[in-house]
Amino acid sequence: MGRIRSAALLGLLPAVLVLTGCIADPGPEPTLAQNSSQAPESTSPGVPSTSAPLETTQSSNKAPVYWIGRSNNNVFLYREFRDVPEQENPVTRALRAMMSDKPLDPDFFTPWQNPKKLATSISGKNVITVDVSEDAFNSNLDADMAGRAIQQLVYTATAAGASAGLIDSGQQIQVMVLVDGHTDYLAFNHVRLGTLMSRSPGMVAPVWIIDPQEDVEVADGSVKITGRNTVPGGKLRWRILREEGNGEKAPFLTGETTAAAEAAQSGVFTLALTLTPGDYELRVAQADPSGSDQELNVDTRSFSVR
Incomplete structure (x- = not known):
């Protein structure tokens, strides 16, 4: 287990507040690649067309974690608050729980795998950078589920940052995902990473x-x-x-x-x-x-x- 070198992240985002990226154990359209993680259009009653409101600051140490779950014939994101170890920063530990723990609700699941390396940082421009090792993507997904998995990460990272009071919830929050310190990775063989992403409309459960x-x-x-x-x-x-x-x-x-x-x-x-x-x-x-x-x-x- 090593630590992502802070110099790599500092070089990518100026004025970055590095949040001890540890290696251990909820606006505008998102700027996703063409293999977008947006939900397909649906005419079903009550299917959401907007993202969930961003989480508010809370005093609890529980981490907000989003999971994937099925409802009727659709697939959506659902949130649980989880007890997590406190030796990592709030964003890192929420993402680690998302990638390594099982949901409390048996109706939910996660396609992510427990990574060897995981680090996060936040810039003064409300950008969360996630640097994760390639082994986190060791699941065979179709394009639709791959898009939802990436949005699961975006929702969890932004929720954890907002819940811990680390980001300005009055502004748009964006997420940059690096894989082993690099951009342009094809996540789950479907979603091209390397551009800033925000919460995609239509992902949360009705x-x-x-x-x-x-x-x-x-x-x-x-x-x-x-x-x-x-x-x-x-x-x-x-x-x-x-x-x-x-x-x-x-x-x-x-x-x-x-x-x-x-x-x-x-x-x-x-x-x-x-x-x-x-x-x-x-x-x-x-x-x-x-x-x-x-x-x-x-x-x-x-x-x-x-």
């Missing part, structure tokens, strides 16, 4: 349960549920299933809610429920405008009340 996270235990019966819908003011249907003694899940509670429409809380939804001890599954979906009972862009979460 419905996204933020809290509770997968398999958490709630100490008492008061359960606060928060999430995000990409349709501000959109109607959502939710269901709570309870696990029975035979392992089957039976309907327990159902309801509807509306995502916030105001700019400050755009798309956010909250629920406050009182549940008796047991194991539960939460399902949240966009309401079908046609009035059918079909679950559109459903997200699920398992949790326990003790």
Whole structure:
């Protein structure tokens, strides 16, 4: 395990704040190469057309990590907050978790491999530079999934920088990816790296349960549920299933809610429920405008009340 030489990064970006790139263990259209990582156009109700709001500064040491997950017939990015070692800077440790850990939610996955080398730096112009070794790309992906994997990195890096207060969230945040210190690498044999990239519209999940996270235990019966819908003011249907003694899940509670429409809380939804001890599954979906009972862009979460 070595350290990426800071001189290489300093030569690339003047006035760079180097963030101890360690080698161990959420605007404008992005400037991607022609093998773009943009999501394909879709006419499905509620499919997002914009990127998720950038994360805000938080006091928690948990790292925001984006994963890839399926919803109906589409593939989107979902975020988890993860406990990570503190010996690396916030951006590096979030990316390392993305490349080496497994998601808490079994519905999510990552195509990245744990790299031998990983370093990050941030310039005064809100540019995050990621320098990673070639072994991180040792997965066989098609062009569409390769594009999503690169956006997974962009979202995670920008989320970690914003969450830690290291970048100005009022400006556009861009990411430069180097591979072993060099530009022009063909990532996953499909996406040409070497240009500045920003969050691509249409990548985040239409419905996204933020809290509770997968398999958490709630100490008492008061359960606060928060999430995000990409349709501000959109109607959502939710269901709570309870696990029975035979392992089957039976309907327990159902309801509807509306995502916030105001700019400050755009798309956010909250629920406050009182549940008796047991194991539960939460399902949240966009309401079908046609009035059918079909679950559109459903997200699920398992949790326990003790």
